[in-house]
Amino acid sequence: MAYHYPPPGEWQTYQTLVAGFARVMYDEHTVTEYGRTGQRQHGVDVFARDHAGKNIGLQCKWTHESLGSGALASECEKAREFAPALDYFILWTTARRDVHLQDLAHGLDRSGEYPFAVGIRFWDDAIEQLNRMYTVASTYYTEWLDEHQVTADHDHRRKLRIAFDRPAFLDPIHLERDFGDLLQAVKDTLVFLKAGLLYDRYDRTLVAQALPFSLLSDAKYIEGLANVASMLTDLEALLQRGAAPFGAPVMTDANDVEQCDRLRRRIVTKVRSLSR
Template sequence: MNSHKIYMPPPSNWQDFQTLVGDVAILKYVSESVQEYERQGQKQNGVDVIAESINGDIISFQCKEITKGTITKEVVDCELEKAKNFVPNLSVFFIITTSPRDVHLQDYCNKLNKNGGLGFKIYIKFWDDMIDDINRSRPLLVSSYKYYLEEFGTREKSPSVFNSSSLYSAGIYR
């Protein structure tokens, strides 16, 4: 694990964001089971990435790249309705977004889980959560943000892109 939290910007397009979500899922679930689900234009029932846990639970991820603001309860509800039609039945449905953390959406999802009736659990994860996951895996950090780190290292003329004083001065350590 990295001793410092490195802040990276979200990917610049939804395709790279979806791939990054899959890369994080590989760290947490049965790696051979993780796959991007669908191709552009196909009906995918609210699922962009799918995985299986070690106990056989079906875990799904809906990726929402947001460039301004945050997603709304209406978007959450719309994606939930789609996910209800996914076969096989889901155990856990994650909405992963590039937007900043929003306590109102977290509370909303917690309330949905408490009330039950969905047939699966819903969780919302924000870009800050993704950064935490990426920072827990040095290989993922380097592979996903190699060019970002290389460019930073070049500008700083640092022998190491992980030089802590250079990273602090650039504001990517928090």
């Protein structure tokens, strides 16, 4: 279940919220809210670098209405002067998603007129990020979460279902063609349990963020997740053992394949019992 968060009541809070998204999405140590009211900011309210070292400039537009068609191009012009030179420029707005503005952003991006890629994000996109990022939501929407009885444990159960509702855990083992992918999925899921971050295996975008399970409050739930983590560690060791002679997990031993399948079924059964 996704929650429909309302926009912040003032532009300053919206800007710090976008900076909160950036700290999870990019290299958190590089995220800076740039300048202050009355200073020239060259179209950038929040600066960050992604994990590949690319420079990201974010402009925040708090509004009750849709943006004018010239707003994005105007901010892109200002961003030309930003130093260091940007690789990506993204305008975040509290306006609802608008296909005309999306088309305009795509056109500006494809035009080659600017030395950076151009994008636009709407409040609908912010809602998606808030549903992904519990620590950001709990920082800026504490009272709203309390009112709707959304706790860290409740949020974690929802993200747990997302983490295990994937082919790596659900597809029949005889259909598995690349045990290397399965190994990576197991590693990624362990990171989610221990650190609270789940990334897409291919483009490394954030899928879900929750508290590490050790920081939750339900002792029985924590104990169950520790058991899941232990089984995942056993599955990881089994897959890595298959990788040892060949350099990649190929699972040529039928007994290893059967053991791998049994472990997966046990893990999924345990997860389903915990996420009810």
